[in-house]
Amino acid sequence: MAVLKVLQKDELGKLLEELKREFQIVAPVIRKYGKKERVEYHQVEDFSEIHLNRQPDTPPKKYFLPQNERLGEEKSGEPVVEPGDRKTLIFGVRSCDLKAIDILKPVFLDDDFTDTFFQKRLENTVMFGLGCSERQDNCFCDSLGINPLEDENVPVYMYDDGEKIWFHVTDSELEKFFTDFPDGDPEELEKMKKVWQEEFEKSAIEIGVPIPFPELVAFNAPFWKEVAANCLGCGICTYYCPTCFCFGFFWEKREEEIDKWRTWDSCMFPLFTKHGSGHNPRETQEQRTRQRIMHKFSYHPNNFDGVPACSACGRCISHCPVNIDLRVILKTAEKYLKDEEGVKSSG
Numbered sequence: 001m002a003v004l005k006v007l008q009k010d011e012l013g014k015l016l017e018e019l020k021r022e023f024q025i026v027a028p029v030i031r032k033y034g035k036k037e038r039v040e041y042h043q044v045e046d047f048s049e050i051h052l053n054r055q056p057d058t059p060p061k062k063y064f065l066p067q068n069e070r071l072g073e074e075k076s077g078e079p080v081v082e083p084g085d086r087k088t089l090i091f092g093v094r095s096c097d098l099k100a101i102d103i104l105k106p107v108f109l110d111d112d113f114t115d116t117f118f119q120k121r122l123e124n125t126v127m128f129g130l131g132c133s134e135r136q137d138n139c140f141c142d143s144l145g146i147n148p149l150e151d152e153n154v155p156v157y158m159y160d161d162g163e164k165i166w167f168h169v170t171d172s173e174l175e176k177f178f179t180d181f182p183d184g185d186p187e188e189l190e191k192m193k194k195v196w197q198e199e200f201e202k203s204a205i206e207i208g209v210p211i212p213f214p215e216l217v218a219f220n221a222p223f224w225k226e227v228a229a230n231c232l233g234c235g236i237c238t239y240y241c242p243t244c245f246c247f248g249f250f251w252e253k254r255e256e257e258i259d260k261w262r263t264w265d266s267c268m269f270p271l272f273t274k275h276g277s278g279h280n281p282r283e284t285q286e287q288r289t290r291q292r293i294m295h296k297f298s299y300h301p302n303n304f305d306g307v308p309a310c311s312a313c314g315r316c317i318s319h320c321p322v323n324i325d326l327r328v329i330l331k332t333a334e335k336y337l338k339d340e341e342g343v344k345s346s347g
Contacts, residue, residue, distance in 0.1 A: 138314030
C-alpha cells in the first residue's frame with residue numbers, strides 16, 4: 001500500500017541521515033571545474049550540497065556502467081573482481097534517467113548472457129525518482145512517451161514544490177524511514193501535478209517519425225550528409241548520453257599480472273570500427289552519425305520490443321559544441337520518410 005509523506009526542506013537532512021544507516025547516498029551536487037559549474041551525481045556526506053533545482057549535466061549511468069571498470073586479472077585461477085555489496089541510494093533521479101536505466105537492462109541482462117557486474121550494481125542500488133516541475137533544457141521526454149511526473153518502477157517518487165518535498169512511497173520496506181513525517185494531501189499533490197503537466201503541454205513538440213525507422217529506407221536516405229556536416233566527431237553526445245553503452249577492453253600490465261579493464265567507447269570515433277588490417281567500414285563522419293541515430297531509432301527498437309535507445313533527456317543537444325539538435329534530426333527524418341518515400345508518419 002502506497003503512502004504519501006511531505007517534508008519541509010529543512011527536514012530533508014533528518015531523513016537522509018536515517019537512510020544513510022543502510023545506504024551510501026548519491027545525489028546531484030554542484031561541482032566546479034575552473035570557472036565552470038556542473039551539476040553531477042556524487043556520493044554526498046553533507047546533505048546541504050544536494051541540488052535538485054535542475055537536471056544534472058551527467059546521468060547516473062556511471063553507477064551501473066562505470067566509465068572505467070577493472071574486470072579482474074588475466075591469470076589462471078584468479079577470481080573475477082566484482083562490485084562490492086554496499087547498497088547505494090541514488091536520490092533525485094528524473095524520469096528520463098530512470099527510463100534510461102530501463103533501456104540498459106535488457107542489453108546487459110539478456111537471457112543468453114548476463115553481465116554480472118551490471119547485474120550486481122543494479123541489485124544493490126535503489127533510486128528515488130524526482131518529478132520535473134518544468135521542462136529542462138532541450139528535454140523532449142514527453143514526445144517519446146515518457147512521463148516527466150511519474151515512474152511506477154521506482155519505490156519512491158518525489159516532488160519538489162520549492163518549499164516542501166513530497167514522497168510517494170510504494171515499497172513497504174522503505175516506509176519505516178518516513179514514519180516520523182506527516183502525511184501529504186493527495187488532492188493537493190494532484191492539483192500541483194496538473195499545473196506542471198499543463199505547462200509541459202504548452203511547450204511540447206510532436207515527434208511523428210516512425211519508430212523503428214524503416215531500416216533500408218532510412219539507411220539510404222540522402223539527409224545524413226547534411227545532418228553530419230557540422231559534426232566534429234568529438235563523442236560528447238555519447239559520453240553525456242544516459243543510454244549509450246558502447247565499450248572497449250584494454251589490458252594493463254601490473255608487475256607479474258595483467259589487469260583487464262572495460263572503458264566507455266563511442267561509435268562517433270574514427271577508430272571505433274577500424275580493423276587491424278587498416279580498413280574502416282565507417283570512414284566518414286556521415287557514416288558514423290548515421291550509425292548512432294540508426295542504432296537508437298532503428299536497430300535497438302527492432303531488437304528490443306520497439307523501445308528506442310533514447311530517453312530524450314536533451315543532454316546531447318545542450319552539450320554539443322556545434323549545436324547539433326537531435327530533435328531537428330528526427331524532424332528531418334520524419335519529413336523525408338513521410339514526404340519522399342511515402343512512409344506514413346506515426347503522428
